[in-house]
Amino acid sequence: MQENSHLPRSAEAQSGTRRPGGRTARTRTAVLDATLAELAEFGYGGASLDRIAQRSNVAVSTIYRRWGTLEALIREVADQLTTEFTMPDTGDLEQDLRYVAGAIVRLRDSPAHRGWLDCMVSTAVRDPAARRTLTVAIDDRAERASVAVLRAIDRSEVPADTDPIQVIRWLAAPLYQRIYITGEPVDLDLAGRCAAVAAHAARAGLLSGFSTGNG
Amino acid sequence: MQENSHLPRSAEAQSGTRRPGGRTARTRTAVLDATLAELAEFGYGGASLDRIAQRSNVAVSTIYRRWGTLEALIREVADQLTTEFTMPDTGDLEQDLRYVAGAIVRLRDSPAHRGWLDCMVSTAVRDPAARRTLTVAIDDRAERASVAVLRAIDRSEVPADTDPIQVIRWLAAPLYQRIYITGEPVDLDLAGRCAAVAAHAARAGLLSGFSTGNG
Known part of the structure; x- marks a missing residue:
């Protein structure tokens, strides 16, 4: 997943400071990539956390625990626009x-x-x-x-x-x-x-x- | 209908040259006003010619005969942006x-x-x-x-x-x-x-x- 990531390296590196190259960073990248793809395909109103879980191969319970809501997830995707610049x-x-x-x-x-x-x-x-x-x-x-x-x-x-x-x-x-x-x-x-x-x-x-x- | 019209006077005057103050001009104004209202309420994808007919009190057959398609009607509404300027x-x-x-x-x-x-x-x-x-x-x-x-x-x-x-x-x-x-x-x-x-x-x-x- 990481080699095809649409997220900027700086963002991965940022997560990496918490747990370098670890599972947390990989999960984050996979979920945020899946969110981008989901939004592009189904739009803001049609995006679903369940499908994002499927796309990213991350358990939906993990996504809920870490981000809480779909909106929080979308906000974190939007934040990428800033950190990569x-x-x-x-x-x-x-x-x-x-x-x-x-x-x-x-x-x-x-x-x-x-x-x-x-x-x-x-x-x-x-x-x-x-x-x-x-x-x-x-x-x-x-x-x-x-x-x-x-x-x-x-x-x-x-x-x-x-x-x-x-x-x-x-x-x-x-x-x-x-x-x-x-x-x-x-x-x-x-x-x-x-x-x-x-x-x-x-x-x-x-x-x-x-x-x-x-x- | 005419006194509450959202369409510019110049557009009414323009139709008026064909049949001054006549039924054609009034019909046009009513239908275009109804189209504006329909678009604002239901959006481009949800707008319906039948409802525009109801809103304007103009027979749907008249609308079909005069404009042909919903898209032509929307284009004429868009044209108002130009003629009023x-x-x-x-x-x-x-x-x-x-x-x-x-x-x-x-x-x-x-x-x-x-x-x-x-x-x-x-x-x-x-x-x-x-x-x-x-x-x-x-x-x-x-x-x-x-x-x-x-x-x-x-x-x-x-x-x-x-x-x-x-x-x-x-x-x-x-x-x-x-x-x-x-x-x-x-x-x-x-x-x-x-x-x-x-x-x-x-x-x-x-x-x-x-x-x-x-x-």
Whole structure:
């Protein structure tokens, strides 16, 4: 199971610190992989813990004991989106943002993630629980990526009151629009455009001074 | 029915030219209103022509004769998004774009449109027919709005190779992101931000020279 895992190595390594290479880590990987596959096939509303147990060859009682609910399991899958994402430091805002936008394109190109992300977005419009899980995953990623903007503030490349999260959102928005609204493909060229526009807007002070929690 | 209609006056007027204030126009308005309500309640996959007939008090045979299929009916509802949208000419790109972004916020604030747009977006992820209808409606609106960019090119406010459709897309993307991905409210302040960033990027030449049909 491990050699075909869709989960990032960093996540396996993380579990591994608790019990290196042990059964716990293997079980976790198998169950989370099975959850991804289940969501992609049956959707958020149709996913079943029993089938996830079958897919992963892990006893359903083990899954209940460890995760409690299907929703907790789905949240842990969503957390992978964050742990697999690490920001480089190129010393230039546009270059850093190009990496962030590129990570969205790469995530989209991953068959394992594509299925469950589609499922989460289509469900989120009508289901508040799916919306919450999706929003937390996106916010966590944006939070990680926003360090690029904080560094640009430190370098005085952008105004001190630039809103780091808003820069990441403006960066990602044209990609999400194509992925989820128009259904068009996204590529690294487009990621570069996104980075150029967001960096330019931030430098010009257009993404500064948002009131908290709004916009 | 007409006084509570969710359809724009211009659309009624348009039908009216064929038979002013007549039965045809009233039937059309009633059926399209009923379709909006049906989509909002049952979704794209669950909508039924029979129930639309009941809701509108129009014989189902009349609906079949005039529209042929449920999909044609839904397409005509989507067309309303375009016909109700007319561009002012303020002589300034950012001001014109502010109007376009404001129209998206107003559309979102309209309870009648909100329901069916949610339904289209959530279905589009999995259903190619819903995706097509949604994409055509969005493209038509973008096409209409892009006249603001063509005028800015004429005034030499932006480079001659600025891509009008891409400017409108970049303008709209942060709004769609909040509406459909994060589920946050949108307001006219945010619309103003969107206009400022898109106008600025266009003036700086960052939305120029796209290869056709891509990005």
